[in-house]
Amino acid sequence: MLELIINKNVDTETICLVENGKLVEKYQDSETTKENRLEGNIYAGKVSDIVPGMQSAFVDYGDSRKGLLHLKDALPQVDEKNKKDEDIIDKNISDVLKSGQKLLIQIKKDSNDKKGAKVSTHISIPSKYVVFMPNTDIITISQKIEDEKRIKELLDLAKENVSNNNGMVIRTSAEKASNEEIIQDIKRCIDKWNYILEKYKSSKDIELIYYSENVQSKILLDLKVDKVITNDRDEFEKIKELIQREQIKGVKLELSVKQNLLDMYDLDSQITKSKNRKIWLNCGGFITIDRTEALTAIDVNTGKFTGKSDLESTIFKVNKEATIEIAKQLRLHDIGGIIIIDYIDMHDKENDEKIENLLKEELKKDRAKTQVEGFTKLNLMEMTRKHICSHLDES
Secondary structure (H helix, E strand, O other): OEEEEEEEOOOEEEEEEEEOOEEEEEEEEEHHHHHHOOOOOEEEEEEEEEEHHHOEEEEEOOOOOOEEEEHHHHOOOOOOOOOOHHHHHOOOHHHHOOOOOEEEEEEEEOOOOOOOOEEEOOOOEEOOOEEEEEOOOOEEEOOOOOOHHHHHHHHHHHHHOOOOOEEEEEOHHHHHOOHHHHHHHHHHHHHHHHHHHHHHHOOOOOEEEEOOOOHHHHHHHHOOOOEEEEOOHHHHHHHHHHHHHOOOOOOEEEEOOOOOHHHHHHHHHHHHHHOOOEEEOOOOOEEEEEEOOOOEEEEEEOOOOOOOOOHHHHHHHHHHHHHHHHHHHHHHHOOOEEEEEEOOOOOOHHHHHHHHHHHHHHHOOOOOOEEEEEEOOOOOEEEEEOOOOOOOOOO
16 A cells, blocks of 8 residues: 655655555655755746856846756757767857847756756656657657557557657556546646746746646656545645646545654654664665765675575675665665665676666666666676655755
8 A cells, every 4th residue: 555644744844655554755845945946847047148168058047046058958859869979069059049048948956055956948747647748759658668569559649649849758657547548648738838838928038937746746646646644734735636637546635633644654763764874684784875966875785694505695695685675765765866886796697687687676666767777897886866856855
C-alpha cells in the first residue's frame, strides 16, 4: 500500500511517501523554501546581458538574481542522440539572442547561495501519463517500459494525437493506462500549453506565466498512490481539486484531526534515522554517504561482517546488500547529480556485472531519471540521478 502523508505544523510541512509502513521518500517545506523554489515555473523573461565568452545570456524573470541561459538551451530543442557538437559550436549566442529580447523561459534548476537559476527556452509540461514538450518533434518513451508491442502502440498513439511541431515523453505510468486515458491526458497538456501561450502573448516584459506543481502533486501524478492523509484543510482542498482536474483514480483522501501525523508508522524515528551519514546493512556491513557541491560519494564497507565462506563471496554479499540500500537512500534523500560508489573490490568480473545489473534493476523503483555508467578503470561505479525537488535538506 502506497500512502502520501502530509503533516503541517506552524511553519513546516513534512511530506512522506510511505510504502507498507516504510518511508521511501521524504520532503520538507517551510515558508522560506516555498518562496525560493521556482523550478518548473514558466516566465515571460527579458534578456539583460549577453556573455559571448560563456556562450550564454542572463535573463531577468523577476527574481533578485538573473537566470543563466546557455546557448544549447536557447536553440531549438533536438534529440540528444542525433545532435552533433558542431551544430552548437557553429552558432554564436549574439546571433541567437539580443539584449532586451522577450523570451518564454522555464526554470530548470533553482538558484542557491552561489549560483543563480538555470533557465531554458525548452518548455516541458508534466502530466499523469506524458511530459508534453512544445516546439520540438521529439517523441520518446520511458526506458522502464520494456514490452515492445506496448512501446510501438504508445508511440503510434502519441504521434496520432499531437501536432507536428510538438513532442512528448511517454511516462512509465502510461504502460498500464487505457489509450483513452492517455489521449485525454495529452489533450489536457495541449490546453495548458495554449493557455500559457495566450498569457505570454498578452504579458508585459516580465511576468510569471505558469506555476509548477508542488512536490505532493508531482507524487500523485507520477505514482499510483492508494491513500493521502493530511492534517491541513487547505492542503486537503488543493489535493481534492487536483484529483478531480487530472482525473486521478483510486486515491482515498482523508483529512485528519491529529496534530502530528508523523506518529504514524513511527515516521519521526524513521526520519531521524535517515539523517545518519552511516547506514548499517543487515549483514553487518555499512555504507557512508557524503554529499559535496560537485558530487555525492558513497563508500561500501564490510564492517562487522566476516562471512561464512570465501572472501569473494563475503565481499559480494556486502556489495549486493549495499546496492539495494543505496538505491533506497538515493530516492529517500532525493540525491541528484553525479554519484560515485566505491564498492569493495571484487576479483570476479561476473560479480561486477551482477552488481551493475542489480543497481539498474533497483533504480527502476525510483521515479527520477537515472543513468548508470558502469565501473571506471579505478573500479568506481559512476551514475547520475536527476533530483525530483529542491527541498529543505539540500538548501
